[in-house]
Amino acid sequence: MIRIARQPKWILLLLFALALAAVFAWLGKWQVERAVLDSQAASSLTEIAKPLIELAKPGGPIPITAGGHLTTVSGAFDPEGFVVLTGRLNQGKAGYWLVGRLLVSNSGDNGDNGDAVAARGPASVSLPVALGWAPTQDALNAALAPEKAAAVAGSGSTILISGRLMPTEAPTVPKPTGNPFEESTLSVASLVNVWPNYSGTSFGAYLIDDQGPDGLTTIDSAPPENSATLNWLNIFYAIEWVVFAGFAVYFWYRLVRDAYEREEEEKTLSL
Template sequence: MSSTDSVPPQASTAAFAPTLREVMLRPWWLGMLAFALLVAAVFAWLGQWQLSRAVDTSPPPPGQTEQVRPLADVAEPGEYLPEPLVGQRVEVSGSFVAGDFDVVSSRFDRGEEGYWVTGQLRVDPESARSSEPTSLAVAVGWTSDRAEADAVAAALDADPPQDVVLTGRIISDEGPALLGRGAGPQEMTRMSPAALLSRWHDTAGLDVYRGYLTSAESFGGLTAIHSPAPEERSNVNWLNIFYAVEWAVFAGFAFYMWYRLAKDAWEKELEDLEDEHEDADVPAAGSAPSGRD
């Protein structure tokens, strides 16, 4: 019996089988590792970017929204209202435009549903700090009675207040919304200056503020709109922190995928070596077993 005949098949296979470390150090898998490093670096950068936006290092001072400021210092026509200034109390002067008062439904005041009457305020050039005609949508009062809201809107259309100085809160456009079942085609359930603009008169060359004003002073006998101060914002954005953690997990997953694929290739190579060894040990058909006559 030869010395090789005494070596078990498993030991013979193990003698030629590569280790997982040897497979990982092959050029192909080193190249895949470099690619995983690149992907992880991109994910890490995105996580760092999210983290840098998660903490506001210069939050607005407490009570800032309660200081009455000129409208021109807070917002510009056609521009979105910055988030820290949503709900800021402002002062503006101008005159309302006849025929441009509307009723907006689904307005809640201290938990009670009702209606707002709104109008187009043509802002004075000095208040707008612009020589171009400029308008601001203003909610001038609230009522729980639709008939009263319609009557006040009609009365203000006929005799719009002129040369008024208003204070109130500047609020972001609520945007459009689908009308509920049974609502009329002209029904408005959202306070949207963009939607009101399509109903206003004399709008050629008109600049319009994207936000709207809830007037502290009511008109036409309506109830003054209850518009409380916005809640003080935290200087930590937890959603951004969650996103940063997600990017860190993705970065780690890139390394895990490289390891898992390399290990799968190593295990497949071991299986192939075992199959080749088993095929070599099977005697040819019709041949006599070794060591027997």
């Protein structure tokens, strides 16, 4: 059989079978790569910052794909729109958040020097911005004072804010024995009732600032978790291509085997 397999025609057929098997193996590899790519969550894309206007529109909930996305937005802080949230965890420690009301600029893009929307005008668009975290109320108040002063001094001029966009949280009912005006969740629906002289519209989300003010700790914000799974249909196709690759070599073997058996049969009959 080895003698037959060394014949030129069978060597050429073997090379063809090996080339065919290589193509099938490559197709199997491609199917596996497709399965892995399909299993990767879009979270990798969320780490590429986009202007807020490209991710969400004011006046309604944000798309699922926008949640956890890095973004940039320009606007001016309302000096009277700062709110303190209690019971907020940061790296496992309970404390306080300082949240500001950003009046988004007309462009709503990546921080040009255009005019901000009028603070309490009918066309104002608000975006809550979680500026930073503090372990105590005193530490937060110490950072709040200069923030208010800066907002007053910079009234009407835009600044660039960058961070991670998060969907609004659900409002909570105050405890009967607690402070009815105390906020513990970043709910846009609650904030619009807390902001003085609020008018206009708001984004159904908030921004976690990635560069908090002095005296506050930057709020920890992780990218969305990968919840995707492998595409098993692609895995099945990959297994099929591997089987085809093996069959191409086996088919060559069977042809050589058949040729050998015919030759042996002819020898037997000739005796």
